[in-house]
Amino acid sequence: xxxxxxxxxxxxxxxxxxxxxxxxxxxxxxxxxxxxxxxxxxxxxxxxxxxxxxxxxxxxxxxxxxxxxxxxxxxxxxxxxxxxxxxxxxxxxxxxxxxxxxxxxxxxxxxxx
Amino acid sequence: xxxxxxxxxxxxxxxxxxxxxxxxxxxxxxxxxxxxxxxxxxxxxxxxxxxxxxxxxxxxxxxxxxxxxxxxxxxxxxxxxxxxxxxxxxxxxxxxxxxxxxxxxxxxxxxx
Numbered sequence: 001x002x003x004x005x006x007x008x009x010x011x012x013x014x015x016x017x018x019x020x021x022x023x024x025x026x027x028x029x030x031x032x033x034x035x036x037x038x039x040x041x042x043x044x045x046x047x048x049x050x051x052x053x054x055x056x057x058x059x060x061x062x063x064x065x066x067x068x069x070x071x072x073x074x075x076x077x078x079x080x081x082x083x084x085x086x087x088x089x090x091x092x093x094x095x096x097x098x099x100x101x102x103x104x105x106x107x108x109x110x111x112x113x
Numbered sequence: 114x115x116x117x118x119x120x121x122x123x124x125x126x127x128x129x130x131x132x133x134x135x136x137x138x139x140x141x142x143x144x145x146x147x148x149x150x151x152x153x154x155x156x157x158x159x160x161x162x163x164x165x166x167x168x169x170x171x172x173x174x175x176x177x178x179x180x181x182x183x184x185x186x187x188x189x190x191x192x193x194x195x196x197x198x199x200x201x202x203x204x205x206x207x208x209x210x211x212x213x214x215x216x217x218x219x220x221x222x223x224x225x
Contacts, residue, residue, distance in 0.1 A: 006155075034213070043203055043216030044156075051211055090155060099144050099163065099209060100171070105155040 002027040004093050006104035013081055014112050021076040021107045023065075023091030033074040034092040034101065035065055044090065050074065061085070086111045115140040119204050119217040126224055132191040134220050136204030144207045145187040146214065147171075147179060149200040156203065162187055194224045 036044040048059025117138040158171030
């Protein structure tokens with residue numbers, strides 16, 4: 001069975017500092033990987049996804065993530081955060097050929113002025 | 114613009130009552146999903162559908178049912194609401210695996 005672990009439930013960071021949100025997954029088969037963002041009182045929006053090819057994936061709002069197969073990780077990074085990045089971030093995995101997503105428990109990013 | 118909507122946005126009901134949450138999408142997507150979001154659990158899949166007349170159970174389907182009579186709608190029914198079903202419910206739709214899931218704004222359900 002597949003599962004997703006987001007080790008950090010909360011990450012506070014100062015404005016304009018870099019941030020990394022960690023995501024590890026477990027699966028015995030090939031997977032697709034996603035990062036979603038949820039702003040307060042809203043649904044989820046896709047930030048980026050890894051399907052195949054280059055292991056470095058760039059998404060919206062200056063975020064990027066790197067797929068590391070040997071470490072089964074898909075960490076999300078941004079070199080300089082803004083106040084507007086304050087939100088909940090979810091890592092998700094789906095099996096290749098399947099339509100269902102399995103979500104991690106989320107990381108709440110708080111950007112401090 | 115295509116969208117996915119949920120109604121109601123907020124609902125308070127009593128234990129034992131039947132409740133139906135609506136989800137409507139105008140993307141013309143075949144795949145639709147229902148999740149619940151709880152603190153410490155992230156989003157968990159309740160039911161999903163790959164097309165009209167198709168429904169499947171997800172990770173936490175007990176006490177919930179869905180039906181798919183057309184492409185646009187996937188209503189979620191709580192047969193007999195329980196306090197453990199107090200949660201925020203999200204509906205989503207997608208074209209398929211390679212494509213993102215589009216989420217609705219959510220329904221906050223409180224069972225008293």
